[in-house]
Amino acid sequence: MALRSAPEPAAVDAATMRPEPWRVTSRSRETDDTWTLALEPTAGTPARAYRPGQFAMLYAFGVGEAPISVSGDVAAPGRLVHTVRAVGAVTRRVCAARPGDVLGVRGPFGTAWPQAGADDHLVVVAGGIGLAPLRPVVYRALGGPERPGRVTVLYGGRRPEELLFRDELDAWAAAGVDVAITVDRATPAWRGRVGLVTRLIDGIEADPARTLAVVCGPEVMMRFTVSALTDRGVAPERMHVSLERNMQCAVGLCGHCQLGTVLVCRDGPVFAYPDAAPLMAVREL
Amino acid sequence: MAARDRPPPRGGPAPVAAGSRPVYGRAVGSDRTVLDRGGLDALIVLLRAQGRTVIGPTISQGAVTLGELSGADDLPAGWRDEQDGGRYRLRRGNDAALFGYSVGPHSLKSHLLPPSLRLLQVRRSQDGTMETTDEPEPPRLAFIGVRSCDLHAMGIQDRVLMGGAHPDGDYAARREGAFVVAVQCGQAGGTCFCVSMGTGPRATSGFDLALTELLDGDGHRFTVEVGSEDGAAVMAELEHRAATDAEVRAADAAVERAAGQMGRQMETGDLRDLLQDNLEHPRWDDVADRCLTCGNCTSVCPTCFCTSVDDVTDLTGETAERHRRWDSCFTLEFSYVHGGEVRRSARSRYRQWMTHKLSTWIDQFGTSGCVGCGRCITWCPVAIDITEEVAAIRGDDGAHAG
Amino acid sequence: MRTLDELLAEGAAFADLDAEHRRLIAGCAVNRVVADGALLLREGVPDEAFFLIRRGAVALEVSAPHRLLTVETLHAGDLVGWSWMLPPYRSHFDARALGETHVIAFDATCLRGKCETDPVLGYALYRRFAAVIVDRLQATRLRLLDLYGPPVGA
Numbered sequence: 001m002a003l004r005s006a007p008e009p010a011a012v013d014a015a016t017m018r019p020e021p022w023r024v025t026s027r028s029r030e031t032d033d034t035w036t037l038a039l040e041p042t043a044g045t046p047a048r049a050y051r052p053g054q055f056a057m058l059y060a061f062g063v064g065e066a067p068i069s070v071s072g073d074v075a076a077p078g079r080l081v082h083t084v085r086a087v088g089a090v091t092r093r094v095c096a097a098r099p100g101d102v103l104g105v106r107g108p109f110g111t112a113w114p115q116a117g118a119d120d121h122l123v124v125v126a127g128g129i130g131l132a133p134l135r136p137v138v139y140r141a142l143g144g145p146e147r148p149g150r151v152t153v154l155y156g157g158r159r160p161e162e163l164l165f166r167d168e169l170d171a172w173a174a175a176g177v178d179v180a181i182t183v184d185r186a187t188p189a190w191r192g193r194v195g196l197v198t199r200l201i202d203g204i205e206a207d208p209a210r211t212l213a214v215v216c217g218p219e220v221m222m223r224f225t226v227s228a229l230t231d232r233g234v235a236p237e238r239m240h241v242s243l244e245r246n247m248q249c250a251v252g253l254c255g256h257c258q259l260g261t262v263l264v265c266r267d268g269p270v271f272a273y274p275d276a277a278p279l280m281a282v283r284e285l
Numbered sequence: 286m287a288a289r290d291r292p293p294p295r296g297g298p299a300p301v302a303a304g305s306r307p308v309y310g311r312a313v314g315s316d317r318t319v320l321d322r323g324g325l326d327a328l329i330v331l332l333r334a335q336g337r338t339v340i341g342p343t344i345s346q347g348a349v350t351l352g353e354l355s356g357a358d359d360l361p362a363g364w365r366d367e368q369d370g371g372r373y374r375l376r377r378g379n380d381a382a383l384f385g386y387s388v389g390p391h392s393l394k395s396h397l398l399p400p401s402l403r404l405l406q407v408r409r410s411q412d413g414t415m416e417t418t419d420e421p422e423p424p425r426l427a428f429i430g431v432r433s434c435d436l437h438a439m440g441i442q443d444r445v446l447m448g449g450a451h452p453d454g455d456y457a458a459r460r461e462g463a464f465v466v467a468v469q470c471g472q473a474g475g476t477c478f479c480v481s482m483g484t485g486p487r488a489t490s491g492f493d494l495a496l497t498e499l500l501d502g503d504g505h506r507f508t509v510e511v512g513s514e515d516g517a518a519v520m521a522e523l524e525h526r527a528a529t530d531a532e533v534r535a536a537d538a539a540v541e542r543a544a545g546q547m548g549r550q551m552e553t554g555d556l557r558d559l560l561q562d563n564l565e566h567p568r569w570d571d572v573a574d575r576c577l578t579c580g581n582c583t584s585v586c587p588t589c590f591c592t593s594v595d596d597v598t599d600l601t602g603e604t605a606e607r608h609r610r611w612d613s614c615f616t617l618e619f620s621y622v623h624g625g626e627v628r629r630s631a632r633s634r635y636r637q638w639m640t641h642k643l644s645t646w647i648d649q650f651g652t653s654g655c656v657g658c659g660r661c662i663t664w665c666p667v668a669i670d671i672t673e674e675v676a677a678i679r680g681d682d683g684a685h686a687g
Numbered sequence: 688m689r690t691l692d693e694l695l696a697e698g699a700a701f702a703d704l705d706a707e708h709r710r711l712i713a714g715c716a717v718n719r720v721v722a723d724g725a726l727l728l729r730e731g732v733p734d735e736a737f738f739l740i741r742r743g744a745v746a747l748e749v750s751a752p753h754r755l756l757t758v759e760t761l762h763a764g765d766l767v768g769w770s771w772m773l774p775p776y777r778s779h780f781d782a783r784a785l786g787e788t789h790v791i792a793f794d795a796t797c798l799r800g801k802c803e804t805d806p807v808l809g810y811a812l813y814r815r816f817a818a819v820i821v822d823r824l825q826a827t828r829l830r831l832l833d834l835y836g837p838p839v840g841a
Binding site: 016017018019021023042059061062063064065087100101102104244245246248249251252253254255256258260261262263266282283284285 | 404405407409413414415416417445446449450451453454561564565590591592593594595596597598602605612614619620621622623624627628629630632633636637641645648649
């Protein structure tokens with residue numbers, strides 16, 4: 001019986017169902033439990049293009065897969081960069097991979113961060129490891145064909161030792177980005193700010209009508225950040241967040257990532273705030 | 286503009302009204318033919334000769350389950366069933382009807398989306414790279430005795446598993462090759478509500494052949510409606526005759542009778558909004574007191590599709606396999622992320638299942654997820670009744686907006 | 688060269704006060720430059736003043752055996768010190784200047800006296816500080832959640 005109800009299905013794309021082998025080219029430690037890996041495709045594996053905000057399923061042979069956002073320059077061809085926090089069996093194995101080791105990669109999956117235009121003031125607000133999925137946005141803003149009129153990066157971390165990409169934050173500041181960093185607590189050796197990341201929002205001078213905010217971090221942090229931006233007059237549709245749920249297949253077939261009316265792997269992880277708001281407002285949704 | 290008034294986030298089809306029938310397949314012709322009982326047997330034998338595994342109702346462990354058929358004698362002749370909330374019994378009828386019962390705990394998903402399946406094998410080679418080997422082709426299947434609700438369920442799973450950007454290759458291959466012989470229901474089950482959901486009892490499309498059983502003084506026979514070219518081709522190889530007007534009338538009357546016997550009913554018109562507007566309704570606490578989160582409902586539901594994957598290696602560590610198995614949103618681990626479960630309480634998990642099935646499924650896939658087969662009511666150990674839960678929430682809608 | 692009254696009128700800290708009340712509190716205030724590392728408040732010692740930061744930063748610190756922790760940093764426009772308001776007026780933290788810091792220092796005894804004699808001023812001032820305390824408490828509660836910490840049960 002010929003297929004019914006479905007439109008002519010696209011040929012099953014190998015990359016979406018089977019891990020493709022990529023080789024680790026570099027590994028650097030960011031914090032106690034976080035590493036950044038760079039990967040290149042092995043011979044015969046296509047170099048697929050990712051957009052900022054999208055993720056791959058990284059496969060540690062025989063252990064399993066984990067969804068990890070890209071954290072590098074998506075314009076660099078043939079190179080995938082992922083910043084991974086070791087919190088479970090799969091991520092611990094992925095973080096232990098050394099240059100020369102092969103990991104499986106499926107992707108790209110998910111929605112991307114919005115592109116900021118020349119008239120926009122791009123405001124990047126990151127909490128903890130949330131800076132990793134946002135780093136490609138800053139790279140694109142600084143190196144891409146269309147540079148936003150103004151770029152601000154606000155970054156909140158737990159302690160100074162747990163901040164990611166310290167050198168790059170300095171480099172961005174030197175390149176004209178307004179960078180402000182704060183931590184939850186510190187020793188006096190830290191001469192920077194200590195306090196909630198939303199205090200940094202108070203400190204920026206911005207025209208809310210031109211602000212395009214992209215926010216990533218723990219969900220509670222994204223909620224109170226959105227609240228602070230709203231108090232400054234930024235409209236809901238000018239804010240984007242990245243939501244996270246249990247993802248297994250990444251292709252909308254296993255049902256795990258359901259969140260109310262959406263499938264996070266298909267309709268997210270990046271959402272415009274008006275779409276995300278009802279999903280963030282109900283407990284245990 | 287409320288979020289639900291705007292088009293769904295990209296990737297999803299436009300929502301349609303709850304309970305509307307997915308449109309698919311060829312329209313049924315008005316010419317009907319007749320196969321006698323021997324002809325049904327010949328049909329099964331022919332399908333087997335085509336290299337198919339023929340699956341149909343059989344009796345096993347005190348229920349009508351789906352098993353492999355080698356002929357019409359394997360069908361449960363003379364059996365009837367009694368179904369109600371948390372209750373399923375078989376009893377002997379007083380004739381030799383082959384399809385005198387309603388749906389049992391199994392549905393086509395046992396064969397189209399098998400409970401356990403190997404997805405891939407990966408080998409680690411000398412230079413450290415990994416190589417994936419192709420999985421063998423799945424079996425070619427034929428289904429006998431598929432009811433209208435289950436045809437709709439299949440259509441719903443088609444949409445979920447093949448209608449998105451990444452179709453499930455194994456499911457698609459099984460569907461592509463499957464030959465579907467539907468049976469028009471001549472009686473409704475105690476928990477059926479296909480009429481409410483617009484999914485039956487008459488099957489109008491989605492099959493290759495549809496049979497209606499007639500057992501009276503003129504013999505034991507089946508009127509046949511052809512639903513596809515494949516169906517017509519198979520009929521061409523079987524001995525059959527044209528149906529008389531009386532036979533057509535009798536067949537239609539049987540289905541009409543079934544339509545009047547529904548054990549349950551559910552008002553569906555505004556169901557999508559009703560449930561999304563009542564996420565904090567106290568009824569959820571009430572049902573949580575009863576629900577065991579055993580997941581029986583998800584096992585027997587013909588549209589539930591959630592699966593999990595397990596990755597394993599052999600002892601040498603050189604070959605790894607990925608297996609897919611059925612999973613259920615009622616398990617605690619289902620929503621685990623970052624050191625905790627999103628849906629910790631039974632309340633949230635029951636709410637997830639019911640609102641997904643009747644409401645957010647529409648946002649995600651464009652149709653309702655429920656076909657009114659009643660299995661979840663029959664097989665719930667504590668007789669939770671989804672139609673009753675909807676009525677209770679509808680009863681004081683709006684008083685408990687989320 | 689602007690007067691203290693004019694400076695207070697410009698900033699957000701006392702914008703809600705009416706002009707007369709602002710003049711009154713300016714009467715208890717003086718401009719100060721605090722050297723890098725100097726303490727403005729000391730834990731356990733009754734506050735003699737509270738401060739409005741004009742330029743620079745102040746770190747609130749707590750010391751435990753073997754550890755010195757920064758609880759929060761305050762910046763231009765922030766008020767530093769609220770223990771002056773309620774007996775026994777003892778500060779909970781050390782407040783130390785990070786770099787050379789320009790502040791307006793308000794004499795606590797002077798202000799408490801004025802609040803006693805003018806309850807309307809007292810109400811306005813205590814209301815202003817209540818807002819600061821609420822804001823800092825809410826932020827602190829959120830930081831207490833340690834959201835960036837390792838996932839529980841990992």
